[in-house]
Amino acid sequence: MTDIELGALAAEIALEAGELAARRRREGVHLAATKSTLADIVTDADREVEALIRDRLAAERPDDGFLGEESGAAGGTSGLTWVVDPIDGTVNYSYGIPAYSVSIAVVEGEPEPEAWAGVAAAVCAPGLGELFTAVRGEGAWHDGARLAVTTETPAGALLATGFGYDPSTHDGDLATVRRVMTMARDLRRMGSAAIDLSYVAAGRLDGFFERGLNPWDFAAGAILVGEAGGAVSRIDTDAPRPLLFAGGPDVHARLAGLLAAG
Numbered sequence: 001m002t003d004i005e006l007g008a009l010a011a012e013i014a015l016e017a018g019e020l021a022a023r024r025r026r027e028g029v030h031l032a033a034t035k036s037t038l039a040d041i042v043t044d045a046d047r048e049v050e051a052l053i054r055d056r057l058a059a060e061r062p063d064d065g066f067l068g069e070e071s072g073a074a075g076g077t078s079g080l081t082w083v084v085d086p087i088d089g090t091v092n093y094s095y096g097i098p099a100y101s102v103s104i105a106v107v108e109g110e111p112e113p114e115a116w117a118g119v120a121a122a123v124c125a126p127g128l129g130e131l132f133t134a135v136r137g138e139g140a141w142h143d144g145a146r147l148a149v150t151t152e153t154p155a156g157a158l159l160a161t162g163f164g165y166d167p168s169t170h171d172g173d174l175a176t177v178r179r180v181m182t183m184a185r186d187l188r189r190m191g192s193a194a195i196d197l198s199y200v201a202a203g204r205l206d207g208f209f210e211r212g213l214n215p216w217d218f219a220a221g222a223i224l225v226g227e228a229g230g231a232v233s234r235i236d237t238d239a240p241r242p243l244l245f246a247g248g249p250d251v252h253a254r255l256a257g258l259l260a261a262g
Contacts, residue, residue, distance in 0.1 A: 001061075006080075007120035007135035010104045010220075013056050017049045017102045018126035021087055024048065025127070029094045043094060046070050049086035053104065057082050067111050069216045080119065081111040083219035089192030098127025103194035105219035113215050114237060118223035123198045132198040132224055140201045140227040149230035149248035150203045156185030157206035157251050160196040163189075164212045169241065173211060176243075179258050180209060183251075197221025200246050201228035207247030207255055211236075218244055235259065 001009070024045040050070040057066060065076030068084040082104065087093050089100035102124045107116035123132045132147070134140035140147040159180060163173045177187065188205065190196060193213055199205040201224035222232040225246045232246040233256065245255045 003119055003136050004138060006106050007122070007133060007138070009060060010082075010106060010120050010122040011124075011131060011133045013053055014102045014104045014122035014124040015131060016056070017053050017086065017104075018124035018131075020052055021045055021049050021093070021100070021102060022126040025093060025096070043087070043090060045093070046087045046090060049102065050084060053082075053084050053086060053102075064106070065111055067215060069214065073111065080106055080108055081116070082106050083111070083216050085194060085216040085220075088194040088217060089190075092191045097191070099125070099190045099192050099195055100127060101125040101192050101194045101198075103216065103220040105223055107219060111215075113219070113222075113234065118219070118226065121220035121223035123194045123220050123224065125192075125195055125198075128195075130198075132201065134201070134220075134224045134227040136223075136227070138227070140224045142198075142202055147201045147224070147228040148203060149200060149225065149228050150206050151248050151250065153185070153206050153251060157183055157247070157254070158186055158188065159184050159251075160188040160190060160199070160205050160208045162191065162193055162196070162210040162213075164241065169212065176209070176211065176259070179261070180255065183254050183258065193217045194221045197232075197246055198224055200230060200248075201225045203228075207245065207251040209243065209245040209255060209259065211243045212241035213244050222246070 030044045063078040065081035066074045085103040093100040105121040106119045109116040196208045231252040
């Protein structure tokens with residue numbers, strides 16, 4: 001498959017998975033487990049949606065690797081890996097807040113964020129009725145329109161962030177917010193990193209930062225931002241909770257200066 005064909009496959013499966021997630025949300029959410037803390041939940045729908053994605057990819061791309069939030073990693077022989085978050089924003093999903101998404105990326109190289117190259121991505125937010133897509137060298141898109149990050153923030157940058165589920169990390173996260181607010185117009189906290197990054201790509205947000213994200217949380221969104229003319233970086237990658245930040249060139253540079261000083 002070409003990169004464009006891989007992108008089309010990602011979009012097709014993301015839409016199908018999004019429809020399943022939305023249908024299960026209408027039927028009623030059932031908690032399956034907790035993960036790192038009591039607040040970090042998994043629903044039956046998370047597992048069912050990931051199984052759908054994994055089965056579809058196994059049928060279409062049997063030689064590719066897979067890295068999913070719920071079912072873990074499986075190696076491949078093609079040099080490509082699909083990085084999947086079946087429901088990003090599970091707490092929103094469980095409460096009936098529509099800011100949740102299906103995030104699918106295909107990357108080239110070792111299945112490590114610092115080593116791979118993004119090939120294509122799709123982020124489907126079924127509760128919001130939106131699909132964001134990107135293909136390497138072909139741009140990022142939404143509803144037939146090419147996306148572009150913001151380049152000027154005369155009133156200050158509209159930023160988004162997220163917090164970890166472990167209460168012991170909240171003081172550090174709030175300290176980061178205090179540093180970053182010196183350049184901010186305002187702050188948003190939506191609960192889905194994939195949507196936050198999609199909104200940066202679309203120019204709806206000027207920038208985003210968050211500690212402790214897993215690869216499946218940001219793989220697709222990072223491709224979107226890059227293809228929309230922005231930049232995504234991670235620092236403290238040897239620490240338990242690396243810090244990711246993204247934005248247009250100017251916002252990214254200012255975030256880098258503020259966050260490196262923390």
